[in-house]
Amino acid sequence: MSALAPSDIAEIEGQGDSAPAIGSSPDALSDRQREVLDVTLELLIENAAALTMIAVARRANCSKETLYKWFGDRDGLLAATVRYQASKVRVEPFEAETIDQTKLTDVLEGFARGLLSILTSDMSVALNRLAVSQAEAKSGAPLGQIVLQNGRFSTGPRLKPAIEAGMRAGVLRPLDAEEAFRDFYGLAVRDTQIRILLGDDLQLSPKDIEAEARRATAQFFTLYAASAA
């Protein structure tokens, strides 16, 4: 079975035992496999430099051979780990319904809060460091895209409908939702994420995050509130 294509986990799934053969689902991980990926995340957060195949195997009480069988190679394990973590953070999109100034404020503040909470978490920092350091390699699986999906693109589409609803409701002036979203991102995150990634010991308490979220939201309204009213 050594003929498998490394770093392409899609087809390895075929040989899974207990994993139900769900054809359409992109990932079909067994409980045991999820267990391994949790261990990988654990090690990654503890010390990414010590994240070696043997280390994963030891802590997960599995063999390296199984690791290679399931995930192809090291990059495959990493990609599966990142994707697995991303799959755990799925959120439901925003439902338009009634929107007004107060409601939109709540949505924006909640979004900024969630974003800052995620980006400052150990998990996010570890995953982003990993993805950044592997971003230039020509590996077939761009971890960076997955991380972006998780940290930005998965939250962006959730927020943009709210912005557009606010615009239609006359709360916000006409705008480009994508640009407005990026502005809000900048107002909320500023240099926080890059500083943390670079090792700056900048930590935000929940109270700080709350304050940042409020400030960013207020500033966003200053930029984009319907001027007429």
Added chain:
Amino acid sequence: MSALAPSDIAEIEGQGDSAPAIGSSPDALSDRQREVLDVTLELLIENAAALTMIAVARRANCSKETLYKWFGDRDGLLAATVRYQASKVRVEPFEAETIDQTKLTDVLEGFARGLLSILTSDMSVALNRLAVSQAEAKSGAPLGQIVLQNGRFSTGPRLKPAIEAGMRAGVLRPLDAEEAFRDFYGLAVRDTQIRILLGDDLQLSPKDIEAEARRATAQFFTLYAASAA
């Protein structure tokens, strides 16, 4: 030759013998040493994963032994490289003098332009990737701090005097210069840097950068212009 007049940190530790005095801060680079560091930067930009001691030695036509003698170990070489590049980007601080709306606009736009140009450059991306990936290691030389110094702290202190001058001149409303600076940073950079670091193929033409700088500056004035009078 011409030693660039490093008046700041000029004391040389005499002639270090065979003993590799690690750490310290022997910042007195010979031309040859600078040559080696330029090669290191070159390799770093080309392919950070292939940045090995032997690769540096080969392209620089020097011996590994010399590398170790000069820089102690691999981390020493990396730290020296990052510090060397940072030293090349020194800029003169802002001189207050007369300030008005137009002048401040120019300063802000110029700052945003420079910031975006740097952060999207191959050099900055390579150095930031390196620093991020090493940020968690307990290495004595935190590359991240040096990179931050270069990308933010060295430009921040340059901008803050201008902001404060604008505030005193009544162009801007009273504000906290540090917070205002971080806001401006967020407005200018938004998610651009992290997306590039994560491998997103987002490239800004000079025209794009110019537009981004104008937009960020206009937004900054919207947030911080002296309201009425």
Added chain:
DNA sequence: CTTTTACCGTACCCATCGGTACGGTTCCGT
């Protein structure tokens, strides 16, 4: 009961790379 399958644990192979040693060469001071 036997066979198969999946898996664990361990040993093993091999390439790479950090770091060191050494011989040879150039250059500088004396």
Added chain:
DNA sequence: ACGGAACCGTACCGATGGGTACGGTAAAAG
């Protein structure tokens, strides 16, 4: 001219870690 310092090039060493092979075991399949 002589000696030494600095340095180049190469060879070498040891550790690490990705990837493979194999024997043993438990449980399901037949």
